[in-house]
Amino acid sequence: MDYNFNFAAVWRDFDLLLSGLALGLALAMVSIAIGCVIGLLAAFGMISRRRLLRTVSSVYVTTIRNTPILIIILFTFFALPQLGVRLGKIESFVLSLSVYAGAYLTEVFRAGLVALPPGLREAGLSIGLTEFQAKRYVTIPVMWRNVLPSLSNNFISLFKDTSLAAAIAVPELTFYARKINVETFRVIETWMVASLMYVITCYVLAEILRRVEHRLAIPR
Amino acid sequence: MTEPLLRIENLHKTFGKLEVLKGIDMTMERGDVTSIIGSSGSGKTTLLRCINLLEDYQDGVVAIDGDQIGYRTQNGRRVRRPERQIAAQRAMTGMAFQHFNLFPHLTASRNIMLGLVKVRKMPAAEAKEIAAHWLTRVGLGDRGDAYPGQLSGGQQQRVAIARAVAMAPKLMLFDEVTSALDPELVNEVLNVITDLARDGMTMLLVTHEMKFAHDVSSKVVFMHQGRIAEAGPPAEVLRNPKSARLAEFLKGAKF
Ligand SMILES: Nc1ncnc2c1ncn2[C@@H]1O[C@H](COP(=O)(O)OP(=O)(O)OP(=O)(O)O)[C@@H](O)[C@H]1O
Ligand SMILES: [Mg+2]
Numbered sequence: 001m002d003y004n005f006n007f008a009a010v011w012r013d014f015d016l017l018l019s020g021l022a023l024g025l026a027l028a029m030v031s032i033a034i035g036c037v038i039g040l041l042a043a044f045g046m047i048s049r050r051r052l053l054r055t056v057s058s059v060y061v062t063t064i065r066n067t068p069i070l071i072i073i074l075f076t077f078f079a080l081p082q083l084g085v086r087l088g089k090i091e092s093f094v095l096s097l098s099v100y101a102g103a104y105l106t107e108v109f110r111a112g113l114v115a116l117p118p119g120l121r122e123a124g125l126s127i128g129l130t131e132f133q134a135k136r137y138v139t140i141p142v143m144w145r146n147v148l149p150s151l152s153n154n155f156i157s158l159f160k161d162t163s164l165a166a167a168i169a170v171p172e173l174t175f176y177a178r179k180i181n182v183e184t185f186r187v188i189e190t191w192m193v194a195s196l197m198y199v200i201t202c203y204v205l206a207e208i209l210r211r212v213e214h215r216l217a218i219p220r
Numbered sequence: 221m222t223e224p225l226l227r228i229e230n231l232h233k234t235f236g237k238l239e240v241l242k243g244i245d246m247t248m249e250r251g252d253v254t255s256i257i258g259s260s261g262s263g264k265t266t267l268l269r270c271i272n273l274l275e276d277y278q279d280g281v282v283a284i285d286g287d288q289i290g291y292r293t294q295n296g297r298r299v300r301r302p303e304r305q306i307a308a309q310r311a312m313t314g315m316a317f318q319h320f321n322l323f324p325h326l327t328a329s330r331n332i333m334l335g336l337v338k339v340r341k342m343p344a345a346e347a348k349e350i351a352a353h354w355l356t357r358v359g360l361g362d363r364g365d366a367y368p369g370q371l372s373g374g375q376q377q378r379v380a381i382a383r384a385v386a387m388a389p390k391l392m393l394f395d396e397v398t399s400a401l402d403p404e405l406v407n408e409v410l411n412v413i414t415d416l417a418r419d420g421m422t423m424l425l426v427t428h429e430m431k432f433a434h435d436v437s438s439k440v441v442f443m444h445q446g447r448i449a450e451a452g453p454p455a456e457v458l459r460n461p462k463s464a465r466l467a468e469f470l471k472g473a474k475f
Binding site: 117119120122123124125126127128129130131133137138141142145218219220 | 272273274303304307308310311313314315317319321322323324325334335338339340367369370380383384387
């Protein structure tokens with residue numbers, strides 16, 4: 001095979017790829033933040049004594065986890081407007097990704113909460129904290145630190161999933177790569193560069209998050 | 221007649237069909253140190269947990285300084301108090317647990333400060349001073365910045381006791397605080413408790429350390445199958461058991 005590599009076209013539009021990468025990271029960050037809030041609420045729903053809350057939470061988790069993420073993205077973007085909910089491309093994608101992340105994080109948080117020794121909450125109550133304060137100052141912070149490694153993995157996964165936003169023309173990395181591909185026909189070069197950008201970003205993210213985990217870990 | 225510090229009348233507690241406390245009556249005056257002894261499953265832990273409302277109870281009265289804990293009577297019916305009041309009432313008692321239950325993500329000092337700042341609404345600087353004071357009292361003045369995971373079992377238990385006592389509870393509850401410890405760490409914890417007793421702290425403790433119960437208590441209570449079977453001054457109860465059951469229970473104990 002004597003293919004002549006020519007990256008010139010890709011380099012010319014490299015700033016587009018970079019801006020796409022930045023948008024992807026931002027989408028993942030906002031979505032995991034919202035997903036954490038949803039996940040925490042749904043996790044407490046799952047372990048609630050109230051049956052209604054348990055049902056609502058588990059229907060949410062089961063439905064979302066068993067739906068392909070691309071379907072969630074397309075449904076939110078194309079079907080919600082028919083139901084009168086109009087969102088921009090980016091908002092629509094963030095909504096999809098947050099709801100998707102929330103379902104997975106619900107399981108992470110639920111498992112983290114039930115794994116805590118019951119004595120932790122009771123010690124909080126015994127010094128006079130209310131149930132809410134015991135959650136806020138004791139059980140949630142401890143659980144949070146324990147699940148940080150899972151959170152990191154979820155974040156990296158979510159970042160990769162942002163490439164699906166190309167399907168609704170959100171201008172992130174994959175979207176621009178396809179654009180450059182179509183405009184220049186440097187197919188191999190374009191996708192090689194885009195893939196490498198994902199690989200390097202994920203690798204660096206994993207390293208950074210590992211250090212953050214280490215820093216926030218409960219000392220022992 | 222003045223109200224005793226702790227008054228328990230006809231306390232009944234069931235877990236589903238299992239009746240664990242079958243009518244407990246007892247009182248404690250300020251400064252009393254009462255030890256509860258009894259075999260496993262007799263309801264000792266459950267009794268302590270009812271006193272600080274970690275368990276609800278089905279019938280009877282638990283009153284501290286005259287306030288009924290957890291419930292009030294409205295139109296002749298017993299209603300559970302709202303969550304805020306219950307939290308405030310829990311802060312009247314301090315509890316030390318068998319497994320310490322320190323907050324692992326906070327330093328020793330911050331473990332003690334949390335309740336002072338969030339419950340007593342104390343400024344952080346003042347809370348920090350109180351934490352330092354109590355850490356010194358339990359012999360850990362230099363370990364305030366250590367995390368629970370960096371302390372030995374005996375040290376953790378002493379921090380846990382300091383955390384409870386720093387809240388200035390009217391009554392301290394101790395549930396077998398030495399039974400999870402290696403034998404060589406038991407004494408450092410018992411010494412702290414003895415020191416608090418000398419200070420006049422009112423304490424109700426569940427223990428298997430008979431010599432300690434004998435030396436530190438003003439009263440010993442023997443529980444059997446959810447009832448108080450014998451109670452009285454330690455010398456009487458421990459040296460001259462009235463029932464065969466207590467004699468059997470005490471067989472081999474040294475004090
Ligand atoms: N949460 C619970 N649900 C059901 N049963 C319980 C619960 N907690 C305690 N029990 C039962 O209540 C009885 C008394 O238990 P408790 O823990 O008060 O005994 P104890 O005197 O403290 O025993 P030990 O010396 O082993 O600590 C036991 O039969 C126990 O199995
Ligand atoms: Mg017990």
